[in-house]
Amino acid sequence: MADWVNIMIDLRQLRTLAAIRDAGSLAEAAERLHLTQSALSHQLKDLETTIDLPLLVRKTRPPRFTKAGERLLALADLVLPEVRAAERDLLRIRGGQAGRLILAIECHSCFEWLMPTLNQFRDDWPEVELDFQSGFHGDAQDRLLSRELDLVVTSNPNNHKDLVFVPLFDYESVLVVAKQHPLAGKPYVEAQDLRAETLITYPVDSERLDIFQYFLTPANIKPAHLRTSELTVMMMQLVASGRGVCALPNWVAAEYLARDWVKALPLGEQGVWCTLYAAIRSEERDLAFVQDFLQTARVSCLNTLTGIR
Secondary structure (H helix, E strand, O other), X not given: OOOHHHOOOOHHHHHHHHHHHHHOOHHHHHHHOOOOHHHHHHHHHHHHXXXXXXXXXXXXXXXXXXXXXXXXXXXXXHHHHHHHHHHHHHHHHHHOOOEEEEEEEOOOOOHHHHHHHHHHHHHHOOOEEEEXXXXXXXXXXXXXXXXXXXXXXXXXXXXXXXXXXXXXXXXEEEEEEEOOOHHHHOXXXXXXXXXXXXXXEOOOOHHHOHHHHHXXXXXXXXXXXXXEOOOHHHHHHHHHOOOOEEEEEHXXXXXXXXXXXXXXXXXXXXXXXXXXXXXXXXHHXXXXXXXXXXXXXXXXXXXXXXXXX
């Protein structure tokens, strides 16, 4: 029987339990925590041994927690936000509170998680001058180097020696088609399937679009027609009415899939997975408010990805 007087539960274990719940699987939780699945399972087993109680109902998908697991999750929900707040205060004490953070994006579909990030950051760092330049900026990384901007959200790192690209999260790019489209019945789409299609995209150079970079161009395939739209909802209306197909990040497509407007297909049998980055100048990476913005953005990103499950 466990010695209840000497039980020690550390923050790492609480973060692991919260990650399992939020991710919906041990494999995804391990990826979010930058652990191997074996290391995560070992950590979970150590905690169960310490308290002499099981925390998960085995062989359930998504993982289902026992009463002991639910109690520790409740503790995690109380403790982890307070720890995060304390870490933020320490960053302020160590690194100062004032500065400037002017942001731009190189993608049209980031607003769902970016707006909550900006709102939270304004509350947490009122002394930092925060501004967001709306709209798509194809030259944003050049403007970052010229100090017109301080942070750029991008999926196209350029490996410039004066910039650092901090990963925010991975996402899948999917093809969205009308429910009645001939491709809708396939398990995944192949590049040659798009030869006769009208591909609807944001008004961006094709070499910067995931579907061209990682799917069509390597296969030397071009769609029959290209059509552009600034607005995602307009793209979805065109697709739903059979006027073309489009490729979107999975978290963007999820809203319209939930409304039963359209159907989404993987790009190829393995799918096309990409990474979204925050680009910043190398010498500013360790600024306290920059580090906190990155952490806040990651939390918003994870909440967005959890919401599409």
